Amino acid sequence: VRVPSCHHRDSAMVIGREMSPAGLRATPIKGFILDITGVLYNSMEGTDGIPIQGSVEAVNRLYSESRVRFLSNESTGTVSHVVGKLGRLGYSGIRAEDIITPAPTAAEYCRMNGLRPHLLVHPGIRSVFDGISQEDPNCVLIGDAEHAFTFKAINTAFRHLMKMRDPLLLSLGCGKFYQRTDGPCIDVGAFAEALKFASGCRHVVVGKPRPDYFQTALDSLGMDKEEVVMIGDDIVSDVGGAMKFGMRAIQVRTGKWRSEWESHEVKPTLIANDLLSAVRACID
Numbered sequence: 001v002r003v004p005s006c007h008h009r010d011s012a013m014v015i016g017r018e019m020s021p022a023g024l025r026a027t028p029i030k031g032f033i034l035d036i037t038g039v040l041y042n043s044m045e046g047t048d049g050i051p052i053q054g055s056v057e058a059v060n061r062l063y064s065e066s067r068v069r070f071l072s073n074e075s076t077g078t079v080s081h082v083v084g085k086l087g088r089l090g091y092s093g094i095r096a097e098d099i100i101t102p103a104p105t106a107a108e109y110c111r112m113n114g115l116r117p118h119l120l121v122h123p124g125i126r127s128v129f130d131g132i133s134q135e136d137p138n139c140v141l142i143g144d145a146e147h148a149f150t151f152k153a154i155n156t157a158f159r160h161l162m163k164m165r166d167p168l169l170l171s172l173g174c175g176k177f178y179q180r181t182d183g184p185c186i187d188v189g190a191f192a193e194a195l196k197f198a199s200g201c202r203h204v205v206v207g208k209p210r211p212d213y214f215q216t217a218l219d220s221l222g223m224d225k226e227e228v229v230m231i232g233d234d235i236v237s238d239v240g241g242a243m244k245f246g247m248r249a250i251q252v253r254t255g256k257w258r259s260e261w262e263s264h265e266v267k268p269t270l271i272a273n274d275l276l277s278a279v280r281a282c283i284d
Contacts, residue, residue, distance in 0.1 A: 023248055023269040029282050030227040032062055033217045033242070035208075036072040036082065036099075038233035038255015039275050041089050043180040050181065051089045052254050054276030061279055063093050070099045071217045071230075073173030073207040073237065075143030075188065076122040079104070100217055102172040102207035103128040106141060109170070109206065117141035117170065118160045120153055138164060140195070143172035144188045154191060158198055167201035174205045175237055179256040208234075209241020229269070231278050233257055240266040250278045 034040070040059065041049040062068040074082060083096050103125045110117055110132050118137035119129060122145050129141075140157045161167040175187035196203050207213055218225055225247045232238020233255030242249040243266065251261065251268040252275055262271070272278035 024229070024282055026248075027226050029066070029229050029248075031067040031069070031221045031223045031229075032279075032282070033069050033071050033214070033221075033228055033230045033247075034059075034062075034275070035230075035232035035234065035238050035255075036070050036074060036086075038179055038257075039231060039252055040070075040086065040091060042255065043178065045180060045182065048085045048088050051091075052274060054274055056090045058274075058276040058279040059091055060093060061283065065283055067221055067223075068098065069217045069220050070094065071208065071213065072099065072101050073175060074101050075103055075125060075172035075207075076146060077124040078128060081124060098220075100213075100220070102213070103143065105213070105216070106170055106172060106206040107132060109204075110139075110141070115139045115168075115170075118157060120145055120148065120157045121172070122146055122148065139168040139170055140201075141170040141172075142188055142191060142195070144178075149191060154194065158195055161195060161199040161201050164201075167199050169195055169199075169201045169203045171203065171205055171207075173207035173237070175234065177256065179233075184256070208232075208237040209244070211241075211245045214242060214245045214247065229282060231272075231275060235261045235264050235266050235268075239268045243268070250281075252278055 037043055040055045041051045043049045079096050079099050079101055082099055083094060086094050107128050116133045116135060116137050118140045121143040125143060137160050140160050169192060171188055171192040174189035174192055176189050177184045177187050192203060218228060225245060228247055230238060230242035230247050230249040231252060233252050235251055239249040239251045248269040250270045250272055253273050270281060272281060
């Protein structure tokens with residue numbers, strides 16, 4: 001597993017490509033990479049969420065007529081938790097080996113680099129870091145901790161960074177916000193930026209939009225980036241990240257979609273109403 005060590009900057013995501021189905025016909029499409037939240041289902045606090053209309057049919061079709069992997073910045077549950085939730089929402093055919101989330105990648109990065117993280121993460125993924133020493137931390141690792149993002153918790157992470165000779169922050173994704181049925185919710189990227197601002201630390205993003213994260217999904221498919229299409233609801237992390245990497249990408253009007261993205265500096269290969277429409281545009 002390859003994890004980059006460079007900074008994420010939204011300003012680098014300036015893509016000039018026409019929003020046209022013609023871009024899908026340039027090279028045969030042999031595989032798909034899908035985001036999960038906002039593409040397969042909409043989040044709802046206290047529940048598994050609500051499946052997006054047509055997405056179950058779309059996923060079933062991809063499994064029967066193509067190849068697919070699910071690349072998510074989900075950091076509130078393990079892969080097995082994600083599989084169980086998707087199964088309860090009707091996605092019974094999705095396998096654990098087809099899902100990539102950032103926590104296992106970050107855990108491996110810590111092992112390979114001798115890192116002892118102070119964890120500020122959701123309780124649902126703490127077990128992923130079992131066996132990794134957290135004594136005398138030499139980095140801070142944060143994910144979408146949700147209600148654990150208290151002043152005390154953020155300040156404790158800040159104090160750990162301030163004690164380090166070379167302060168290092170790892171974040172599981174760097175999203176600005178995510179969408180729930182009751183409205184938008186601030187995401188881990190905002191807390192990462194606060195810690196960077198206050199401490200001057202180095203920052204490594206594990207997840208989209210980093211190129212190596214997309215490469216992990218391509219390696220799993222055994223395909224080249226020219227043969228695969230990314231479908232997501234985030235214009236920067238999903239679409240911008242994939243296109244900067246050299247892939248084609250489809251923006252769906254579900255999840256965190258905003259109408260002002262019609263004129264965003266990132267120009268998707270195609271904007272589709274939902275996953276099913278996107279899949280039909282590619283396969284049919």
